[in-house]
Amino acid sequence: DIQMTQSPSSLSASVGDRVTIPCRASQAISDLLAWYQQKPGKPPKLLIFSASTLQSGVPSRFSASGVGTDFTLTISSLQPEDVGTYYCQKYFTVPLTFGGGTKVEIK
Amino acid sequence: DVHLLQSGGGLVQPGGSLKLSCEASGFTFSKYGMSWVRQAPGKGLEWVAGISDSGGGTYYADSVKGRFTISRDNSKNTLSLQMKGLGVGDTAIYFCAKDGVGPYPSYLDHWGLGALVTVSS
Numbered sequence: 001d002i003q004m005t006q007s008p009s010s011l012s013a014s015v016g017d018r019v020t021i022p023c024r025a026s027q028a029i030s031d032l033l034a035w036y037q038q039k040p041g042k043p044p045k046l047l048i049f050s051a052s053t054l055q056s057g058v059p060s061r062f063s064a065s066g067v068g069t070d071f072t073l074t075i076s077s078l079q080p081e082d083v084g085t086y087y088c089q090k091y092f093t094v095p096l097t098f099g100g101g102t103k104v105e106i107k
Numbered sequence: 108d109v110h111l112l113q114s115g116g117g118l119v120q121p122g123g124s125l126k127l128s129c130e131a132s133g134f135t136f137s138k139y140g141m142s143w144v145r146q147a148p149g150k151g152l153e154w155v156a157g158i159s160d161s162g163g164g165t166y167y168a169d170s171v172k173g174r175f176t177i178s179r180d181n182s183k184n185t186l187s188l189q190m191k192g193l194g195v196g197d198t199a200i201y202f203c204a205k206d207g208v209g210p211y212p213s214y215l216d217h218w219g220l221g222a223l224v225t226v227s228s
Binding site: 034036038043044045046049055085087089091092093094095096097098099100101 | 152215216
């Protein structure tokens, strides 16, 4: 099975900072990658699919890139409401593996 | 609007069984694959099982294969997860989720609020 790795598991940044969150697949997965944001006590929310396509309604400060094995989610200007845990997930083949998550906090 | 209304969580003893349900509305249920994803307390997300739009294809994580059964009733817009042989390691919030595009498997664009399953004596 393909493993998805997210490191670091947490990061702290100031409001207005540019934040990048990496995700690595153990094998090439083309662009079959999604990103989710989860706030405490809530279900995950889809942010990005096809590695770089912004889901409808998601603020434009979120962007993503990558293909193959290395992917990145970027928040161009961190806002207080962006606090939460971010997960990458590969799809199209089972299992639909998630990365371990990166928790984003405000410094 | 898409809505996924979950029911069926609760406390169950080790070795016991429990059935989760997810009632869908706001989209053509029979055209999308569906999944169950769980989250143990304080942990990350784990995909558990998935089912194709017609129900003809079912898929399981190794951790639940042979114990859990995913099914759907397209006439009632309902997804189910029958869980048997539950162990303490199955304690988690279970989310149902909708595929973003057909055919299964896909990214998950809508999620239920979750149902807590606690396995304890």
